[in-house]
Amino acid sequence: MSDLGEWARPFRLDVPQRELDDLAGRLDRARWPDELPDAGRAYGMPLGEVCELARHWRDGYDWRAAEARLNSWPQYTTVIDGARVHFAHLRSPEPDARPLLMTHGWPGSLVEFQRVAGPLTDPRAHGGDPADAFHLVLPSIPGFTLSGPTTERGWEFKRVARAFAVLMERLGYGRYGVQGGDWGAAVSRELGRIHPERVSGVHLNLLPGGGATAEPTEQELAPLTPAERERTRASWERYRVWARERQGYADIQATRPQTLAYALNDSPVGLLAWIGEKFAEWSDPRCPPDRDQVLTNVMLYWLTGTAGSAARIYHERAHADYFGQPTEVSRTPTALADFPRDNFIPLRHVAARTDSVVRWTSYDRGGHFPAMEVPDLLVGDVRAFFRELGRLRAGQASGM
Numbered sequence: 253m254s255d256l257g258e259w260a261r262p263f264r265l266d267v268p269q270r271e272l273d274d275l276a277g278r279l280d281r282a283r284w285p286d287e288l289p290d291a292g293r294a295y296g297m298p299l300g301e302v303c304e305l306a307r308h309w310r311d312g313y314d315w316r317a318a319e320a321r322l323n324s325w326p327q328y329t330t331v332i333d334g335a336r337v338h339f340a341h342l343r344s345p346e347p348d349a350r351p352l353l354m355t356h357g358w359p360g361s362l363v364e365f366q367r368v369a370g371p372l373t374d375p376r377a378h379g380g381d382p383a384d385a386f387h388l389v390l391p392s393i394p395g396f397t398l399s400g401p402t403t404e405r406g407w408e409f410k411r412v413a414r415a416f417a418v419l420m421e422r423l424g425y426g427r428y429g430v431q432g433g434d435w436g437a438a439v440s441r442e443l444g445r446i447h448p449e450r451v452s453g454v455h456l457n458l459l460p461g462g463g464a465t466a467e468p469t470e471q472e473l474a475p476l477t478p479a480e481r482e483r484t485r486a487s488w489e490r491y492r493v494w495a496r497e498r499q500g501y502a503d504i505q506a507t508r509p510q511t512l513a514y515a516l517n518d519s520p521v522g523l524l525a526w527i528g529e530k531f532a533e534w535s536d537p538r539c540p541p542d543r544d545q546v547l548t549n550v551m552l553y554w555l556t557g558t559a560g561s562a563a564r565i566y567h568e569r570a571h572a573d574y575f576g577q578p579t580e581v582s583r584t585p586t587a588l589a590d591f592p593r594d595n596f597i598p599l600r601h602v603a604a605r606t607d608s609v610v611r612w613t614s615y616d617r618g619g620h621f622p623a624m625e626v627p628d629l630l631v632g633d634v635r636a637f638f639r640e641l642g643r644l645r646a647g648q649a650s651g652m
Contacts, residue, residue, distance in 0.1 A: 406568060
């Protein structure tokens with residue numbers, strides 16, 4: 253059935269032309285809302301930005317080219333814990349490459365990794381050291397795009413982590429690294445926590461729960477260095493702005509994802525605004541994601557009808573029995589790539605309570621989607637972390 257065996261089916265995108273024609277017709281018939289004069293972003297995604305992006309989607313964007321690019325990756329589907337799981341499996345030409353599971357977040361997809369996949373799997377061809385090569389596994393989270401929709405309750409991030417552990421076991425990887433941001437960070441961190449015997453290292457570009465979510469007290473600030481005190485105050489201020497101005501999407505998806513789904517599943521402009529806003533606001537304006545790459549990501553949600561299904565992960569986490577409880581400690585070596593325009597400012601003293609952070613690198617550019625914004629920085633950080641882990645293990649094995 254496939255080169256992976258009977259448990260996996262080969263997957264290839266082949267969207268019927270009638271679906272693309274239907275999308276074009278819906279974009280042509282869009283009913284545009286009004287907008288207050290000089291509103292800027294105070295009320296949400298500006299009308300002019302959405303109109304321009306929709307025009308490009310309708311007349312400038314080439315889905316067939318994007319489809320062909322995605323189909324250049326070997327892709328498969330399998331069933332794990334009752335859910336369809338889609339994944340790309342990119343084997344490196346280097347025989348000693350390390351296995352690496354990379355997980356996207358919301359509102360992303362495996363499209364996020366298009367600019368990092370080549371350098372990670374084949375560094376020799378991209379001016380790097382072949383010793384830094386990885387075999388990449390890029391799954392779609394159950395409920396998201398090509399792994400959706402889900403058909404039962406309970407697909408929160410811990411269940412996703414357990415499913416991805418099964419996927420890596422089926423692929424024959426007994427020991428592997430994990431990487432992720434956003435929900436992918438939560439999944440990756442959980443994998444390292446529950447399977448330290450399998451996960452060699454956890455590389456994150458967002459540290460779940462690692463920032464200030466309450467005003468820091470003098471007792472908390474007292475033992476910190478002056479620089480860390482200032483960073484803690486800045487973290488709290490950024491969180492305050494987030495909770496006041498940008499938290500709404502998460503509250504809706506955590507409470508009424510089904511109601512939201514009617515609009516996003518029926519209106520491509522609505523979906524474009526809902527997702528496009530996050531790529532616009534959560535990215536570093538100095539290195540924004542490629543517009544067509546963002547549209548390919550939106551297309552996967554549109555074509556699969558999974559905007560509502562993906563949103564349910566917020567509801568499932570908010571209604572899980574562990575929600576609000578202290579985070580369980582992970583002993584797996586963890587690295588954080590800290591990008592300045594991400595939504596939250598992580599804090600070392602907070603991270604130390606729950607994670608075994610052995611590498612922390614702060615960069616001068618990049619935001620929430622570094623694989624799209626600053627792929628060179630993310631690739632370099634991933635390579636450096638796992639190279640360091642390899643040297644550490646070699647030293648331990650030699651008794652040094």
